[in-house]
Amino acid sequence: MKIKQSPDDFIVEELTTLTPLSDGPFGLYRLRKTGWTTPDALNLVCRRWKLPWQRLSYGGLKDRHAMTTQYFTVANGPARGINQQNILVEYLGRAAEPYDSSFIKANRFRLVVRDLRDDETNAAQAKATAIRHVGIPNYFDDQRFGSVSAAGHFIARHLVLGDFESGLKQALTSAYAFDRAEAKREKAILRQHWRDWPTCKSKLDRGNARSVIDYLVTHPDDFRGAFGRIRPELGELYLSAYQSHLWNRTLAGWIRSKVSGSSLGSIELRTGPLPVPQSVPAPLLPDWFGLNIPLPSARMTWDAEASWAPAMQSVLNAEGITLEQMKLKGLRRPYFSKGERAAVYRPEGFSLIADDDDRNFGERKLTLQFELPRGSYATMLVKCLLGTSEGLD
Structure with a gap:
């Protein structure tokens, strides 16, 4: 494939x-x-x-x-x-x-998957029928979790627990697959000289990391204030990664509590496996398609009677945090966003065409076309259809 x-x-x-x-x-x-x-x-x-x-x-x-x-x-x-x-x-x-997300009507996709065997295209076509009927869990996919460390640590979880130094250190020093040469050099300096702020400053070129270190030179233990000087769009990404992880785990808990294990498949994210319904009992379908789960935050309205509440509480307990801790006192920005997200989506205009692969002799290809609501991931559809989205994430 x-x-x-x-x-x-x-x-x-x-x-x-x-x-x-x-x-x-x-x-x-x-x-x-x-x-x-x-x-x-x-x-x-x-x-x-x-x-x-x-x-x-x-x-x-x-x-x-x-x-x-x-x-x-x-x-x-x-x-x-x-x-x-x-x-x-x-x-x-x-x-x-x-411009903001409220102006996005949908996202239109065209994907070509190549170098497939006949049995793989046949299996995908059969799964496409189930997808049209049951839909796809609206999980956040791996693109959301680029800031998660190799050990699975979330920068924002450190912040929620009040450990701003660990959060700042991970943000400034963790290596990522697509780091450019200058970023690699900068991170190596910071790892080697962490807490020796004058030395760090003398070795760094001008940029966001340097401005954070400038602050620490004069406020050597104010890691909360230093984190507030990280580029705003990066701070938002760090918080949204953790919030998305908590939301995914809440939806996974709801699914496991409602759908029998024999009807569940699984997909793999870098943050761990998640359940995917292969079928949903007819009486449960209205609840399934009508389910909206709030994004965990200190500003959300807790509803103890909601069907998602036990699953979310279980996730928070496992993380050792409360919603109130997600307020991040002392920081004006970034902050955890408020809102809710549909638990499932069905792709609009979904077509799947199998054909001979014009780039890999003797093999088959699939051409997928579909539209998704804003915020939903095409890679999630591909994972549910083919068992992987490697190369798309």
Whole structure:
């Protein structure tokens, strides 16, 4: 099995409800990219246009390893674009308000999975029938958990437990697969000289890590204040990773309590296995399709009578935390977001076509097309359909 054998094997397009205006306080732009995360691509925009990050607004994160299209706004943004390094920014006009996820109608996908045997394509087609009937658990997928350490530690869990030094150290020193050379050098310095802030400062180039260390030189034990100086978009990612993990475990607990083990399959995430219903009893289907679970946070409304409450309480107990601890006192930003998420989705316009593989002689390929609600993961569909999404995450 080969996923994304060529760049055009995975295409995702954000479908927006926002129409460009001739006048307005915000510039509206279309971003097309390949090989970049959304934050990294938008940071390039900030550097090119000499903008503070706070002037940019966007609706969601798009995969690094895909050809993606999405939209963003810039307060008082210029009427120009960018075309470099697999990033194309097109100026579309003006907008009356900053862009956010509420303007995303859906995401449209086209995926090609190659180098398949006949039995694999047949099995996928059979699973597609079940997916159309039962849907797919709306878990957050591995792209959400890039900041989790190899040992499974979450930066935000350290913060919730009040250990800001451990959270800051993991954020500044943990190695990730896609670190560029400069990031690797910076992290090695910080690991070697941690708590020797003057030495760290003398060896670091200007940048976000250096500004955090500058603060620690004069406030050597204020790790809470230092964490507050991490780039805002990174702080938000760290918190959303942990919040997403707690939500996933809550949904998993609900599924295990309602669906018999013989009807459950399993998918593997880097944070552990999660159950997937292969079938759902007919009396349970209304509850299944109507289930919405709040994102765990100090600002959520607890409902002891809700069907998700026992599962969420069990997850919090296992983590050794309370919702009140998720307030992160003393930090204005970042903070855990408030909201809820549907437990299941059914892909719209879902088609699956098996054909001869034009790039791998004698093998078969599957071409998948579908639309998903904002915030849902195409890789989750692929995992449920084929048992893996390796190469897409």
